Amino acid sequence: MTHSLTKKYKDFLALDSVSLEIREGDIYGLIGRNGAGKTTLFKCVMGLAKITAGAVEINGAKNGLNSARRQIGFMINPSFFPYLDPRQNLEYLARVKGVRKSGEVERLLKLVGLHGVKKPFKAFSLGMKQRLGIAGALLGSPPIVVLDEPINGLDPEGIADMRAVIKNTNRETGTTFIVSSHILSELDLVATRFGFIEAGVLVRDITHKDLHEQTKKSLIIEVNDVARAQKLLKTKLNISAEVSDNQLFLKSHLDQPQQIAKTLVGGGLELYRLQRQEMTLEEYFMKLVGGHND
Amino acid sequence: MINYLRAEIYRLSRKKSLFVFLALAALGYLLVAVMRSGSLGAESILGDASFFILLPPVVGGVLFAAIYTDDLGSKNLSTLVGFGLSKVKIVIAKLVLALLLTALIFGLVPLLSYVFYAVLGFPASGETLGAIYLSLLKYYLLSVVFMALGAVVVYGIQRSAASIVTYVVLAFGVVGQLLGLLLGADFVNDFLPNATSYLASNLASQLYTALAGGDGSVLGAGIGLAIYLAAALVVSAVVFNKKEMEF
Numbered sequence A: 001m002t003h004s005l006t007k008k009y010k011d012f013l014a015l016d017s018v019s020l021e022i023r024e025g026d027i028y029g030l031i032g033r034n035g036a037g038k039t040t041l042f043k044c045v046m047g048l049a050k051i052t053a054g055a056v057e058i059n060g061a062k063n064g065l066n067s068a069r070r071q072i073g074f075m076i077n078p079s080f081f082p083y084l085d086p087r088q089n090l091e092y093l094a095r096v097k098g099v100r101k102s103g104e105v106e107r108l109l110k111l112v113g114l115h116g117v118k119k120p121f122k123a124f125s126l127g128m129k130q131r132l133g134i135a136g137a138l139l140g141s142p143p144i145v146v147l148d149e150p151i152n153g154l155d156p157e158g159i160a161d162m163r164a165v166i167k168n169t170n171r172e173t174g175t176t177f178i179v180s181s182h183i184l185s186e187l188d189l190v191a192t193r194f195g196f197i198e199a200g201v202l203v204r205d206i207t208h209k210d211l212h213e214q215t216k217k218s219l220i221i222e223v224n225d226v227a228r229a230q231k232l233l234k235t236k237l238n239i240s241a242e243v244s245d246n247q248l249f250l251k252s253h254l255d256q257p258q259q260i261a262k263t264l265v266g267g268g269l270e271l272y273r274l275q276r277q278e279m280t281l282e283e284y285f286m287k288l289v290g291g292h293n294d
Numbered sequence B: 001m002i003n004y005l006r007a008e009i010y011r012l013s014r015k016k017s018l019f020v021f022l023a024l025a026a027l028g029y030l031l032v033a034v035m036r037s038g039s040l041g042a043e044s045i046l047g048d049a050s051f052f053i054l055l056p057p058v059v060g061g062v063l064f065a066a067i068y069t070d071d072l073g074s075k076n077l078s079t080l081v082g083f084g085l086s087k088v089k090i091v092i093a094k095l096v097l098a099l100l101l102t103a104l105i106f107g108l109v110p111l112l113s114y115v116f117y118a119v120l121g122f123p124a125s126g127e128t129l130g131a132i133y134l135s136l137l138k139y140y141l142l143s144v145v146f147m148a149l150g151a152v153v154v155y156g157i158q159r160s161a162a163s164i165v166t167y168v169v170l171a172f173g174v175v176g177q178l179l180g181l182l183l184g185a186d187f188v189n190d191f192l193p194n195a196t197s198y199l200a201s202n203l204a205s206q207l208y209t210a211l212a213g214g215d216g217s218v219l220g221a222g223i224g225l226a227i228y229l230a231a232a233l234v235v236s237a238v239v240f241n242k243k244e245m246e247f
Helices: A038-045 A065-069 A086-097 A104-111 A126-138 A156-173 A184-190 A208-214 A226-237 A257-266 A281-289 B002-013 B016-036 B044-073 B076-082 B087-119 B126-157 B160-171 B174-184 B200-211 B218-242
Strands: A002-009 A012-020 A027-032 A053-056 A072-075 A144-148 A176-180 A193-198 A201-207 A216-223 A241-244 A247-250 A271-278
Touching: A002 A038, A012 A038, A012 A053, A012 A201, A027 A038, A027 A156, A027 A184, A038 A144, A038 A176, A072 A126, A086 A104, A086 A126, A086 B002, A086 B076, A104 A126, A126 A144, A126 A156, A156 A176, A156 A184, A176 A184, A184 A281, A193 A208, A193 A281, A201 A208, A201 A281, A208 A216, A208 A281, A216 A226, A216 A257, A226 A241, A226 A247, A226 A257, A257 A271, B002 B044, B002 B087, B016 B044, B016 B087, B044 B076, B044 B087, B044 B126, B044 B160, B076 B087, B087 B126, B087 B218, B126 B160, B126 B200, B126 B218, B160 B174, B174 B200, B200 B218
Parallel strands: A027 A176, A027 A193, A072 A144, A144 A176
Antiparallel strands: A002 A012, A002 A053, A193 A201, A216 A247, A216 A271, A241 A247
């Protein structure tokens, strides 16, 4: 949790009174453009940047945060010793963190698909570095994990793997994740809450469910007789539908797809498609921050 | 802090390039010993001790890089702070590591010489070995003082090249000689007492002389060097605490 967190670099206001609450068990997706303040926020939480004003609270602790930070695993630009292989780098971190659980390093290497890799970190691809960074963050099963752009450089299979790692770990251990990513569609698949940050300001904090309520745009209906369907919806449900390209578009009653389907089928129509159209997370973000979607 | 020291020892024990360098340095040392004199004898081992002057800049430099600047390239200092290690503990643990590792590596040099000459049929006496270790102590103390001073740059600037250059310049005595000239200059001594005897290199020489039975105070020189270490430790902790960490 942050309380009116403010961070200034000389005259540049990187974070402007950010108050953020992340609940236990959340997968919190932090969304923002480059330079919006995501990494600065992480740096302040992790004690890597001095806070100009406000406070950070971790599990109820506002002072003596070093001990609270030991409950956080994090990955921000994964960096390891270049001459050590993945197992050695994790063994090093395990010693730093005092993790004595037997087999923990091997478990994590298997989890991220680096088991048996003997080459040193300096010979890693970006994707392998990301995988090792995630393993480092999960080392010792911390209750909170911060991941900054965890799927950067991963191939599609790697992205799916990491999504599974985050979701499974969250489900099995209740680990709280705070994840930032530029790939918003991917974040939409894992996050349970979202924070939108722009120019150092937290412009929206919203649950996944509420977000999707807000991103509903229309219902698209395809039937064998569009004109009859339009008339039926008007007379039976008092719904005005627009017709375009042999499809019906509904701007209201978006929460009643079952009733609409029942009415159409009950009226003797063949229903081919009934789909709720939503804004993508990217469209929502652009609308929120006033950007341009190219 | 113990966990961190364990981790650092694990890391350094897996750094192959460090062991390759030390093996090559040992080989070079023995080759020079052979080439230095046409006649090898029981006293040769004492003569070889004159090469110890190269230990602070050469071996000390590699140890300094391994202990301190590897963290900068791998951004490990950020990782450590992010994991909740206090910056003061990191500074102290690094100095403890420097003291231990330098003692271990430097301490092996006389043993290497001893074995070499013993194989050639000239085993050194205990007295000779003691004299060599005493000579080595001076360079050991200088090395760790220079490492502690170089660490200020590591924590304050967080750039590998600047840190290593600082250490090497200190270890080759460049700074010491310049300060010696300055502190001993008449125009300075007109308003300040001559403080050249308080330079680290002079304190280490005084300690060596006193321990070897000559003039001077072991305690005074020892305290002087300890003040260097303590001051470097405090300044390191202060600059590190002020420094924003970069990813």
